[in-house]
Amino acid sequence: MTLDQIDKNKTALITKLDTSGVLLKKFYDMGFIEGSQITLIRKSPLNDPIEVKISSYHITLRIQEAKCIKVRYE
Amino acid sequence: MSSIQVALVGQPNCGKSTIFNMLTNVKQHISNYPGVTIDKKVGSFNFLNKKIDVIDLPGTYSFSSFSVEEKITRDYILDQNTDIILNTLDASTLRRSLYLSMQLLDMKKPTIIAFNMIDVATQNGYHFDFSSLEKLCNAKLIQTVANKKEGLIQVKEAIIEVDNNKKNYVSKAISYSHLEKHINIIQNLLQVFSLEYSSFYIAIKLFEQDKQILDYVKKNVQDSDSILKEVKQQEELFEKEYGKTASSHIVKTRYDKADEWLKICTKKTNTKKTLSNKIDEIILNRFLALPILGLIIFLLYQLSIVYGYELTNYTWPLLAALKNLVISFFPNENITSIPYITQLAIWMMNSVNALLNYLPIFLILFFLIACLEDVGYMPRMAFILDRLFSRFGLHGESTLPLVLGGIFAGGCAVPGVMATKGMNDKKAQMITMLTVPLMNCLAKIPFYTLIIAAFFKEDMAIIMFLISTVTIFIALSVGKILSLSLFVSYETTPFIMELPSYHLPTLRGILIKVYDRIWLYLKKIVSIVAAVAVVLFVLIQFPGISKEKKEVFDAQALKMQKDFYKRIKTNAYFSHIDEKSEFKAYINYYNTYRSKRMNTTNKSTAKSIDASYIEKNPIFFAFVKPKRDKEARKINKAFKKFIRARKALFRNLKNEKVENSALGMMGKFFVPLTQYAGFDWKINVAFLSSFAARESSVATIGALYENNNAANSINNNAIASSNLYTQVSAIAILVFMALTPPCIATMIMIKVQTNSYKWMIFATIYPIILGILAAILVNIVGNNYSLSGVETMSFFYITVILITILLGLIPNSKKKEIYV
Amino acid sequence: MYKKILISLSLLVGSAQAHTAIMSCFDNGDENIVCEGGFSDGSSASGILFFIKQNETTVMETRMNEDSEVVFRKPQGAYTVHFDAGEGHKIAIKGEDIVE
Numbered sequence: 001m002t003l004d005q006i007d008k009n010k011t012a013l014i015t016k017l018d019t020s021g022v023l024l025k026k027f028y029d030m031g032f033i034e035g036s037q038i039t040l041i042r043k044s045p046l047n048d049p050i051e052v053k054i055s056s057y058h059i060t061l062r063i064q065e066a067k068c069i070k071v072r073y074e
Numbered sequence: 075m076s077s078i079q080v081a082l083v084g085q086p087n088c089g090k091s092t093i094f095n096m097l098t099n100v101k102q103h104i105s106n107y108p109g110v111t112i113d114k115k116v117g118s119f120n121f122l123n124k125k126i127d128v129i130d131l132p133g134t135y136s137f138s139s140f141s142v143e144e145k146i147t148r149d150y151i152l153d154q155n156t157d158i159i160l161n162t163l164d165a166s167t168l169r170r171s172l173y174l175s176m177q178l179l180d181m182k183k184p185t186i187i188a189f190n191m192i193d194v195a196t197q198n199g200y201h202f203d204f205s206s207l208e209k210l211c212n213a214k215l216i217q218t219v220a221n222k223k224e225g226l227i228q229v230k231e232a233i234i235e236v237d238n239n240k241k242n243y244v245s246k247a248i249s250y251s252h253l254e255k256h257i258n259i260i261q262n263l264l265q266v267f268s269l270e271y272s273s274f275y276i277a278i279k280l281f282e283q284d285k286q287i288l289d290y291v292k293k294n295v296q297d298s299d300s301i302l303k304e305v306k307q308q309e310e311l312f313e314k315e316y317g318k319t320a321s322s323h324i325v326k327t328r329y330d331k332a333d334e335w336l337k338i339c340t341k342k343t344n345t346k347k348t349l350s351n352k353i354d355e356i357i358l359n360r361f362l363a364l365p366i367l368g369l370i371i372f373l374l375y376q377l378s379i380v381y382g383y384e385l386t387n388y389t390w391p392l393l394a395a396l397k398n399l400v401i402s403f404f405p406n407e408n409i410t411s412i413p414y415i416t417q418l419a420i421w422m423m424n425s426v427n428a429l430l431n432y433l434p435i436f437l438i439l440f441f442l443i444a445c446l447e448d449v450g451y452m453p454r455m456a457f458i459l460d461r462l463f464s465r466f467g468l469h470g471e472s473t474l475p476l477v478l479g480g481i482f483a484g485g486c487a488v489p490g491v492m493a494t495k496g497m498n499d500k501k502a503q504m505i506t507m508l509t510v511p512l513m514n515c516l517a518k519i520p521f522y523t524l525i526i527a528a529f530f531k532e533d534m535a536i537i538m539f540l541i542s543t544v545t546i547f548i549a550l551s552v553g554k555i556l557s558l559s560l561f562v563s564y565e566t567t568p569f570i571m572e573l574p575s576y577h578l579p580t581l582r583g584i585l586i587k588v589y590d591r592i593w594l595y596l597k598k599i600v601s602i603v604a605a606v607a608v609v610l611f612v613l614i615q616f617p618g619i620s621k622e623k624k625e626v627f628d629a630q631a632l633k634m635q636k637d638f639y640k641r642i643k644t645n646a647y648f649s650h651i652d653e654k655s656e657f658k659a660y661i662n663y664y665n666t667y668r669s670k671r672m673n674t675t676n677k678s679t680a681k682s683i684d685a686s687y688i689e690k691n692p693i694f695f696a697f698v699k700p701k702r703d704k705e706a707r708k709i710n711k712a713f714k715k716f717i718r719a720r721k722a723l724f725r726n727l728k729n730e731k732v733e734n735s736a737l738g739m740m741g742k743f744f745v746p747l748t749q750y751a752g753f754d755w756k757i758n759v760a761f762l763s764s765f766a767a768r769e770s771s772v773a774t775i776g777a778l779y780e781n782n783n784a785a786n787s788i789n790n791n792a793i794a795s796s797n798l799y800t801q802v803s804a805i806a807i808l809v810f811m812a813l814t815p816p817c818i819a820t821m822i823m824i825k826v827q828t829n830s831y832k833w834m835i836f837a838t839i840y841p842i843i844l845g846i847l848a849a850i851l852v853n854i855v856g857n858n859y860s861l862s863g864v865e866t867m868s869f870f871y872i873t874v875i876l877i878t879i880l881l882g883l884i885p886n887s888k889k890k891e892i893y894v
Numbered sequence: 895m896y897k898k899i900l901i902s903l904s905l906l907v908g909s910a911q912a913h914t915a916i917m918s919c920f921d922n923g924d925e926n927i928v929c930e931g932g933f934s935d936g937s938s939a940s941g942i943l944f945f946i947k948q949n950e951t952t953v954m955e956t957r958m959n960e961d962s963e964v965v966f967r968k969p970q971g972a973y974t975v976h977f978d979a980g981e982g983h984k985i986a987i988k989g990e991d992i993v994e
Contacts, residue, residue, distance in 0.1 A: 022140050026568045028325045029135035031170040035326075045363045046461035049470075049569060055169040056198065058351075058573040060457045062464070065568055383914075390914040431914060672918040672930060680993050700924065707924060721961055 001073075003038065003066040004050060011039045012071040019068040030059055032069060077118065077125035078237050081151050084162035085174050086133035087450075087574040089190040091115075092220040093162055093229065094130040095582055104590065112142060121230045124237075128160075135170075137177050138284060145286060151181060152271055158236050159185045159245075160229070165195035165202070165217070166575070168339075172332035179245040182272055185213035186232050186243070188225070192217040194575065198348070202339050210335070212246040221580050247274065248331045252316055253323055256308040257281065263301050269294060280305045281320040350575040354454070363458050370451070371477050374442055379484060379516070382435030389434055391673045397423040398669050406662040409654065410631035410720065418611050425607040429600050429819065432486070436592060439489060443474070444587040448579030452496075453571050460569065465882050466550040467557025468509070469502035470569070476506070479513030481546060487511045487820040488599065491827060492591060498571075501564035505556050507827060508837050509549040511820050512813060514542050521811055529804040533864050540867050541808050547878045548813065552844070554881040566886075598826055599819045606818050613736040623730055627723065634719045641712040646705040650693050663687070663694045664713070737762055751810065751849035752803030761814065801863030802856035806849040809870060813845035915939075915983040919975060919992045921968065927992055930963045931977050931985075943978040 006012045014036045017027055031054055032038070041051040041058060049062045084090035094102070098117025105114045115130040131150055132143035151159060161178050163171035175187060189195070189202065204215045214232050218225030236243045250257060257277045264273040271287075279287035280302070292298045309320045316323065357366055400423055404416040412420075446452060456470030463472050472494075479490035490510040497503035522541060530537045619627070635657075642648055651657055670683050688695045697713065700706035732738050733755075741758035748758055825834040848870070856866035917939075919929040931939035939962040945955040948969060958964055958977075973989040 022565070023568045025136075025138055025140055026570050029170075029173065030570055030572070031173065031329065033322075033326055033329055036329075042358060042360075044358075044457050044461060045360050046459070048461040049457060051358070051457065051573060055167065057167040057170060058354075060453065060569070060571050060573055062460070062569040065570060386914045390916065394916075668930070671920065672916065672932070674918075677991065677993055699920075702924075718961055 001071055003040075003052070003069040003071050004063045006040050006071060006073070008040050008042065010073065011037055012073050013037055014069055015072055016070040017068065018070055023065060023068065027069070031055055032059075037074075038069075038071065077127045078233060079155055079157045080126055080128045080160050080233060081156045081158070082128055082130045082160050082162065083147060083151065083174070083178060084133060085135050085164070085171055087572060088133070088162050088164040088171065089218075089220045090133060090162040091130060092580060092583060093188065093190065093218065093226075094128060095580075095586060096220060096223060096226050097128055097229065102586075112146060119230075122234055124234060126230075126233055134174065136174055138282075148286075151178075151183065157184065157240070158233060159183050160233070161185060161187045161213075162190050162218075162220075163187065165189040165192050165200065166198055168195070168200070168336055169329065169332050172335060173328055176248055176328040176331055179211055179213070180247045180275055180278055182244055182247060182275070184236050184240045184243040185211075185245040186229075186236055187211075187213050187215050188229060189215065189217045190220050192225075193219045193222070194348075200339050206338050207335060210246070211248075212243060214243050221577065221583075248327065250278075250324060250327050253281065253312060253320060253327075256312055256320070259308060260301070260305055263304060264295070267295055278324065281309065282324055283321055348575065350450075353576055354573070357451075357454055358457065367455065367458055370446075371481065374439070374446075374477070375485075378435055378439035378442060382438045385434035385438075386431055390431060393427045393430055394669070394673045397427055398666070398673070402666070406658065407665065409635060409658050409661060410723065412724075414615070417615075418608070421611050422604060422607050426600060426604055429603055433592070435486075436489065436595060437588065439478075440588045440591045441584060443478075443489070443493070444584040445579055446474075447496075447587070448577065448583055450574045450576045453573050456571065457573070463550075463553075464502075464569075464886070465554070466878075467502065467505045467553040467561070467886070468550070469497065469499050469506070471497045471499070472502060472506040475510050476513060476546070476549060479510040480515050481513065484516035484519050485513055487513065487515050487817075488595065488823050489591075491820060491823040492594070495827060499567040499569075501557070501561050501566060504564070504828070504833070505553050505561060507824055508556060508833075508840075509553045511837065511841065512549045512552060513545050514812075515817075515820075517817065518811055522808060525804050525807055525811075529801050530863055536864065537805075537808075537867055540871050541812055544871050544874050545812055547874045551874065551878045551881050554884070557886070558884070594826075599822050602822050603818055610737070613740075614732055616736060617734060619727070619730045619734055627727055627730075630723055634716055634723065637719075638712055638716040641715075642709050645708055647693065647697070647709055651697075651709070660694055660697065660713075661717075663691060664698060664717070667698055732759060747846065748849075750853060751806045751846060752800075752853040753807070753810075753849070757807065761810070800857075802861065802866050803853060805856060805863055805866045805870070806853040808867075809852050810845040810849040813841050813848055915977065915979050915985055917975075917977040917985045917987065919987055921992050925968055926965055927968050927975075928963060928965050929975055929977070929987075930961075931958050932962055933979075939977075939979070945976050945978070946973055947976065948973045 001012075003012070003014075014032060014034055016034060017024055017032065019027070027033070036054055039053040041053050043050045044060075047063075049060045050066060051058055051060050052066075053059075082090055082094055094115065094117065098119050102115060102117035105116075112132055116127065117130070118125060118127045120126070129150065131147040134141070134144045134147050137144050137148045150156065159178055159181070161175050163175060165171070178185060192202075195202075202217065204217075208215050214236050216225060216228045216232050218229060220226075257274070260277040260280065261273045264276055269276065271290075276287055276291065280291065288302075291301065295301060312320050312323070318326075356362060397420075401416065401419050404419045405413045407413070407416065452471070452474065455473045458470070459473045460470030463469055468476075475490045475493040477485070477490075478493055479485045479487045487510050490513065491507055494503050494506050494510070497506065522538060526534050526537050618624075639652070642651070651660055667683070667687050671680060674680055674683070684695075684699075687698075696703055696706040697709050700710045737759055738755065740762055741755040744758050745753070745755050748754075753761075821834050821838050824837050825831060828834070852866055852870050855861070855869060861869065915931070915933055917929060917931040919927055921927055929944065931942055931944070933939060939958050940960045942958045942962075943955070944958055944964045945952050946966065946969060947953065948971060953969060953973070954966060956964060956966075969989070975987050975989070975992075977983075977985040
């Protein structure tokens with residue numbers, strides 16, 4: 001299951017970051033690493049991008065990018 | 075006494091710039107890093123008899139070679155004579171904030187870490203044990219609430235303290251546990267060479283596959299290939315043993331360390347939603363988000379443009395007074411001519427004043443935008459509309475620039491282009507900059523009104539509506555085309571953006587931003603437009619009219635004077651005005667009096683102007699205001715006739731000049747092409763001259779079509795009754811006007827933002843080509859099918875919408891391959 | 895209904911013009927008033943609507959001539975002169991403020 005597929009207000013655990021290069025580095029910068037907890041807060045009125053909560057802050061990302069993050073419910 | 079060099083480093087949104095503003099007050103200076111268009115902000119302050127220089131480095135989330143901001147920041151800290159690193163972090167997002175701090179600690183320099191926004195962190199249940207934390211990292215730790223000025227003295231004191239005891243505060247790098255032994259091997263290999271950076275730092279970066287460090291090693295280390303081979307071997311060994319890559323281990327270690335720090339700070343699990351989250355429930359609500367965005371945009375327009383415009387009613391008299399003052403230094407007008415130098419001065423002042431007239435509007439606009447930025451609304455704006463814009467090569471962050479350019483009614487492309495500055499996605503930034511000029515700029519509106527009122531009296535509303543709403547579709551389509559063609563090889567930047575908490579902006583922060591932007595406008599744009607105005611003036615004046623025509627005009631001029639003298643020959647006051655010098659003096663007296671009086675509606679000011687002019691020359695004043703004096707009244711009447719004839723003479727002279735001028739020739743040169751769009755040389759000239767300032771297109775068209783015969787000629791009807799244009803060609807003119815670049819000011823802004831003349835020229839030329847093609851299409855189709863004006867406009871509108879939809883369906887690019 | 899919306903939208907659009915309208919009037923002292931109009935960017939005001947109102951009724955209506963001027967006989971009693979170049983470009987001057 002990838003990040004864009006979790007339900008709203010549900011928390012999941014990151015299992016794998018399926019990407020490389022700039023995007024991977026950006027994920028690292030923002031604290032998206034294996035083992036981090038992540039919650040889906042909402043989707044944009046146009047359904048893309050999505051807003052997630054990780055640690056104590058909120059990040060928005062496009063669904064295309066969210067698809068690179070493999071997650072599972074705890 | 076040398077000053078202490080402090081480098082201010084931090085992630086975006088941590089309040090770093092607030093601290094910078096508070097520390098350096100107004101002693102800051104913005105320039106550019108060589109070769110890039112990123113602001114270099116330096117400032118200084120004095121404390122305890124020492125001078126401290128601070129540089130506010132660009133906000134970065136970490137260090138790597140992927141973005142310019144990161145390279146600049148890292149290079150500055152490592153290469154320059156930085157004495158102290160002042161790391162500002164957002165204490166309420168510690169886990170992520172510390173990621174950057176950990177990398178700074180790796181650099182092993184004297185470091186101060188300022189935990190900013192400590193108030194928010196405490197609210198969320200954090201409690202910081204600074205002494206334990208200091209033992210872990212060796213840096214000096216302090217806490218601040220920058221936007222409330224708390225902790226500022228402590229920052230200054232810390233800088234002095236660290237400077238006096240540099241050795242004690244050199245940061246301790248974190249331990250990378252299992253990777254350490256591999257790092258040590260590489261370190262030993264590097265230690266032999268004398269390098270700028272510590273061998274530890276280089277080793278770490280090689281394991282992180284940092285391209286810049288890689289290049290550095292290749293260049294400065296002998297036999298670098300064998301070292302790099304060794305690095306690869308160590309990586310493989312590590313991976314075999316621990317099942318993950320060295321680089322991911324390094325990342326994880328940093329976050330684990332951050333978690334360790336967090337454990338030292340007790341934290342109550344806070345599941346209560348923060349105030350920002352609650353606000354976002356409304357602002358980003360599925361159904362309310364778009365209406366709220368619309369409301370904010372509407373307010374932005376209403377307050378800045380409509381009220382700013384009302385303010386111009388008060389500022390205009392000041393500008394007019396300035397113009398009169400400047401002109402008074404130039405040679406007086408002659409009886410039947412105006413000296414070239416004076417004409418030039420008048421032309422210049424008109425051009426500059428037209429630009430300066432925008433200042434009240436810009437002041438309000440920049441103030442409001444700075445508020446929106448500092449409050450934190452911008453990332454939300456991008457979040458809402460990104461899906462629509464990214465389909466067309468743009469970005470959620472393009473929302474504000476396009477809105478400023480004129481989403482529906484009068485915007486201005488200059489602040490629109492300025493607003494692209496902060497965009498992270500460079501590809502989208504370029505495309506946005508190139509499409510903002512296509513929007514509905516303020517100055518295009520009077521031109522639309524002129525043409526539409528002339529040709530489409532009944533259908534005015536719908537044509538206006540269509541032409542102003544078609545531009546956003548054109549912008550989207552052009553954006554898509556650009557992204558698929560010119561910019562196809564540009565890297566796409568990940569969208570990933572933080573939604574920071576909402577903050578109350580500081581007045582100082584806002585005012586500094588407003589000041590910077592206004593100053594930029596004045597310095598770069600007004601100055602260059604003034605220069606261009608001179609060029610245009612020359613192009614219109616020369617080569618001038620033919621000898622035969624000149625003789626005709628001279629004859630007319632002579633006749634005018636003779637008529638005047640004939641009428642007043644028997645007048646009691648004749649002796650006061652019979653000499654040429656007296657006549658000339660009176661003309662100037664009359665003109666300056668009129669323009670001064672025009673400028674004021676205040677009774678007492680009017681009285682004092684009159685008093686000063688009576689004092690200057692009581693006889694002349696009688697001519698201007700004859701009252702009961704019959705003889706003076708006769709002179710007044712005769713003079714009125716003369717002045718009218720003089721104005722007409724100048725008008726005709728100007729028309730002749732333009733027709734024969736270089737500008738006129740350029741206009742005629744393009745006719746073979748533009749005739750397909752239905753444009754004759756006069757329209758071409760109007761467009762060419764309006765390039766300096768769109769507003770002057772109205773004046774130019776008016777001037778070119780004014781006929782002196784009709785007593786009540788209206789600019790509008792003059793064109794319509796000239797019978798050269800049909801409704802269809804009017805639509806072609808409108809379409810061309812909508813597409814062509816607004817003005818030199820915008821082009822200059824583009825050059826400033828991109829630092830390249832190439833893009834400025836491209837941004838100027840492609841819309842002209844697009845505009846001509848569109849106008850030709852409209853003209854040909856409209857004429858071939860004998861469509862009415864409204865039908866032609868509708869045809870164009872529907873075509874554009876169809877093209878936009880089709881382009882929107884083309885996917886941007888293959889998904890996984892875009893990330894290099 | 896839809897026409898009304900379009901008209902108000904087009905008025906919104908029309909108000910966003912960058913030049914300021916100006917008008918100034920003198921009392922000539924010979925029973926005539928002269929009003930001269932213009933715009934901040936130098937555009938001529940010839941052809942712009944000009945009218946005089948007394949007690950809510952329009953007593954005179956004309957357009958600025960090619961010199962951007964209107965000359966009219968001074969009305970008896972209180973009056974206001976109006977320069978109307980569209981939404982956002984309207985100027986009204988009270989008769990009592992027109993001085994010699």
